[in-house]
Amino acid sequence: MESAAPMIEVENLTKRYPGRTAVDGISFQIGRGEVVGFLGPNGAGKSTTLRILSSFLPATSGTARVAGFDVFREPDEVRRRIGYMPENNPLHLDMRVREYLKFRARLKGLGWRRSRERVDAVLQQCGLTDVAGRIIGQLSKGYRQRVGLSDALVHEPDLIILDEPTIGLDPHQIRSVRALVKELGKKHTVVLSTHILNEVEMTCSRVLILHRGRILAADRTEDLGRRMSLDGQVVAEVEAPEVALLEAFRDLPEVEHVEVQPLDGNWRRVSLIPRGGVDLRPLVAAEVRDNGWPLRELTRSRQSLEDIFIHLTRGKVRED
Amino acid sequence: MSVFFALVRRELGGHFNSLTGYVVIAAVLLLTGFGLVDLIERIRQMPYDAPVTELFYQTTYFWLVVLLTSPVITMRTYAAEKATGTYEALMTTPVGDWQVVLAKFAGALVFFLLTWVPFIGVLFSLRQITGEAALFEPVIVAVTFLGIALVGGLFMAVGCFASALTRSEIIAAMVAFLFGIGLWMLGYRPEASGMLPTWAVPALEHMSMTRHMEDFARGMLVGRYVVYYVTVTGLFLFLTHRIVQSRRWK
Structure with missing residues (x-):
């Protein structure tokens, strides 16, 4: 039954702040195994939507379900199933890489032995084995980003949510993070947000374009290109x-x-x-x-x- | 439970991975040291028959240490995590709100108590100097430390509450200090003010932390003091939990 439900179902989701509507009645569905990009300029409502999906913020109205669980009523079930990397990839800069990932694995309910296995696995997967003993604050931004990604993966979630995973990186680092995200898409459902068109084209199979809290377009990436054949206008x-x-x-x-x-x-x-x-x-x-x-x-x-x-x-x- | 311990360990790690933890411990040692030297000097000039430690808890030095260090210990708990965004990372894992509130409180309290561990050494050297046996009476030491823990718990709960209110560590520390000194002054010799209505004086005397500490340092474990500290600590933890929860209010 659980596997039959789409990974994400959002209906009429609205989030109002005093004097401002961040998300304005959006509805969409994301199936299992999809890699979906939220594209939009700053302030389009991308982060707010992702925060609601990760059950960090409540919506003003509307519903959102992850793997069939309501993000507001069953937050623990939802959180167990998602790996969320918030905007700007916040990390405890005073901790060492392995120590941090182990701590995060424990918070996500992994046992002592299991967390050790998984931490070793994600260190390998994200190419962090060499810096496992280093203090996060002393790592380059590219490495920090990988630590954030490892954290999102460590408990083998069904759904991975990444808020602006390549922001502030240099072109080389961006490439390696994109390659990682692409790799993740083979096994997990991935939702990421970005304001770079290129990024969506390179990593996502489907794109939702957000503008002022509304969905302007939802399309497969290749169709978007055609539809937007503005190129050369x-x-x-x-x-x-x-x-x-x-x-x-x-x-x-x-x-x-x-x-x-x-x-x-x-x-x-x-x-x-x-x-x-x-x-x-x-x-x-x-x-x-x-x-x-x-x-x-x-x-x-x-x-x-x-x-x-x-x-x-x-x-x-x-x-x- | 293991999640709780992982969180407490993280809180303690935060103190010891940065310089602040060591600075706080050094400050506590320095101030208690000054306090005791000052006290011994005074006793030498005018002998007094109460044990030195008992006098120590009445000095401003002891309260200076508690009032000053507790905001510094607790200011980071929520404010720093909110400012850096790790709070969002924390609250999107399947940990409960109460788990977070209690773990942060426990981490702060354990660190507070750790800052007082070297004080045992101070007591020991005092006994060597003065030859006063009461200094190491197990019951007295135990009750004294229980008193320190109760007072510390109250101040840590107040500090966590202040930190949960804001994303700025400075504001958290200031608010914690104001609340802390307010609670302490409420019961600081209310009879001396002469402005209070007669019924208020005994009520405020019940809240006199200096009086409580005096008795604890004599080895007297008074039930209603314990109830006072546990209640106020619980109240502030409850308020902190409400603030943590409030982000999920629509």
Whole structure:
């Protein structure tokens, strides 16, 4: 029965702080074995959601279940099943690596012998064997991050929750942490939060995009790329009639989608999304020249998280 | 139970892994040392028939040590963990709120008592100097230390409570000191103030920690004193538990 339940079920989850709604009625499900990324800018509600899931904070309303257990009513059952690495990876800096992991293993209910076995196993798994006797405060940030990950793993939880696991690391360290997370995804359900688009693409099979406490999109990572085919979007500001612009660009084989918005006077903004990543700028320039239209801007936008949010929030408005 | 001991060990480790633990122990030794030297000097000038230790617990030195060290010992318990975020890591493991509250209290109390262990050595050397046999009367030493433990328990509970209120160690220490000195002053010679209503004086005398310690140092284990300390300690632990729980209030 337990294995039939999804790993995480969240329904209408809301968290309000005085004067601010951090999480605004979100619902989602995460199945066993998935690696899911929470993507969003700072303040999107990622950490708050993860804190509720790890039953550290209560929700204002709505329900959240982990492995079928309610995070509010059965916090101990939930905590036994999750390995949670909070934001900024807090550790007792005065302890030694092995000592710290053993302490954490005991807190998580492992017996004396079992905790020793597991600590040895995670030290190995996370490449910490060489620094097992060192004081955590003297380790580099990359190593500390691995200590945090080891802590999340030590009791073999069903679900691993990592809040911004690569924040503040150098590129090399980021790579090794991502590789570790990917490795974990083979055996555990993993939920991580990040504000780096790349990270989600590299490590997660599915992504939830959060913005101002709401879920803007929930998609498989590869679908997200397609849906967000903003890559190479070209924007031109041209002084020409809307119909003429639409006619000029709509039927080009290289163009996937055209949008025309009126600007001041007779100026129009033309947004073009290319098919298959073609650079549309020369095409647009040629078309404008041939028609003799005045042109005052021609740019190609790069895909960034910002664009995705703008894109998604616009889409949202239109849907409403 | 093993989780509880792991937590207590961690609390003690926190004191000994950093310099603060040793500084506190050194400060206690220094102040008690001053106190005793001062006392012996005074007795030499004007002989007094009570044992030295009994007098010692009436001096400001003893209370200075208790009042000053207890906020320093307890200020880290919750505030430091909240500030660094390890509190979140702790509270997302399957440990109970009471387990955390009691373990932090126990860790602080054990450390407090450890700071008084060298005092046994001081007593021993005092006996060598003065030749006073009462100094090492087992019952007297035992009851004296029980008294120190009871007083310490109360101050540790107050300190944990103050620390649970905030994420700043400085504020925790200040609040603990204010509460501590407040409780101590309540019963400090209430008859001398002359401003209190007549019914208040005997009530406050019951809370006189100096009086309690005087009796403990004579080897007198008075039941109602014990009840006083256990009750107030329990009250503050209960309040601390409420604060720990409060994060889960909607």
